[in-house]
Amino acid sequence: MANPNDPEPSPLEVRQVDGVLTLTMNRPAVKNALDATQWRRLASALGDAAYDTSVRAVVLTGANGVFSSGGQLGADGPAHPLDRMRIISEAAVTLHDFPKPTIAKVPGPAIGGGWNLALCCDFVICSSNATFAQVFPRRGLSLDVGGSWLLPRLIGMQKAKLLTMTGDVLSAAEVEQLGLATRVVEPEDLDSVVESLAERLAAGPPTALSLTKSLLHRAATTDFASSLEAEAVAQAVNFASEDIRIGLEAFKARTAPSFTGRWRFE
Numbered sequence: 001m002a003n004p005n006d007p008e009p010s011p012l013e014v015r016q017v018d019g020v021l022t023l024t025m026n027r028p029a030v031k032n033a034l035d036a037t038q039w040r041r042l043a044s045a046l047g048d049a050a051y052d053t054s055v056r057a058v059v060l061t062g063a064n065g066v067f068s069s070g071g072q073l074g075a076d077g078p079a080h081p082l083d084r085m086r087i088i089s090e091a092a093v094t095l096h097d098f099p100k101p102t103i104a105k106v107p108g109p110a111i112g113g114g115w116n117l118a119l120c121c122d123f124v125i126c127s128s129n130a131t132f133a134q135v136f137p138r139r140g141l142s143l144d145v146g147g148s149w150l151l152p153r154l155i156g157m158q159k160a161k162l163l164t165m166t167g168d169v170l171s172a173a174e175v176e177q178l179g180l181a182t183r184v185v186e187p188e189d190l191d192s193v194v195e196s197l198a199e200r201l202a203a204g205p206p207t208a209l210s211l212t213k214s215l216l217h218r219a220a221t222t223d224f225a226s227s228l229e230a231e232a233v234a235q236a237v238n239f240a241s242e243d244i245r246i247g248l249e250a251f252k253a254r255t256a257p258s259f260t261g262r263w264r265f266e
Contacts, residue, residue, distance in 0.1 A: 023046075137166065
C-alpha cells in the first residue's frame with residue numbers, strides 16, 4: 001500500500017548513473033501524454049544535459065509499460081494553439097539536435113507524437129510487445145513532433161504517407177521491418193539491452209561521437225563535396241582532442257580506452 005506521506009512521483013523522472021542520463025515520462029493517468037508544462041520540462045532537462053560533461057548519453061523512456069501517447073489533447077496551456085505547438089516543436093528540436101547519443105527505450109505503446117518523439121532519438125530499442133501508430137487522422141489531425149520531416153527521410157515518401165494517412169497500428173516487428181526500430185527485444189531483455197548500448201555510447205569519445213552525429217544529420221541536406229569538407233574540419237577538431245592520443249595508446253597496449261573528451265591544449 002502506498003504511503004500517503006510519500007512524495008508524488010515526478011511526471012518527468014530524471015536519473016543519472018555514471019555517464020547515462022535517463023528521462024522517464026511518468027503520467028500513467030494519460031498514458032504518458034505531455035502537456036505544455038511537460039514539453040517544457042523535457043526541453044529544459046535536455047538543455048541542461050547538453051553541455052554537462054558528466055552526461056555522455058541520454059535514454060528517453062516511459063513508465064508503467066507505455067512510452068508515450070504524445071501531446072495531451074485538451075490540456076491547459078497557452079491560449080492560442082500555435083503557441084502550444086511551438087512549445088512541442090522546441091522540445092522536438094532540442095531532442096533531435098541534442099549533441100550526444102540518445103536512445104528511445106520503448107516498453108509499450110508509442111502513439112502519435114509519442115512515436116515521433118522516439119524517432120527524434122538516434123536509436124529506438126523497443127519491446128516485442130510495443131505498438132506504434134501515427135494516430136493523427138483518427139483524431140482529425142495532421143502529423144506533428146517532426147513526423148513530416150523524419151518519416152520520409154527514414155522510410156520514403158509513399159510509406160510515410162501510408163502510415164500518416166491511415167493511422168494503422170503496427171507491431172514492433174512491422175516497425176523494425178520498416179527500418180523505424182534499431183532493435184526489437186523481448187520485454188524481459190529491454191532494460192539490459194538498452195543499458196548495455198547506453199554504457200557503450202557513454203564510454204565512447206564524446207567529441208568524436210558528437211561530430212559524427214552532426215555530420216550525418218547535415219548530410220541529408222548538403223552535397224558530397226560539402227560533406228567531405230565538414231568531415232575534414234571535424235577530424236581536425238578530433239586531432240586537437242586528448243581522445244586521439246588515448247585511443248592510439250589503448251590500441252597499442254590492447255586495452256580499452258578511457259576517453260575524456262578533453263581539449264589537448266587545456
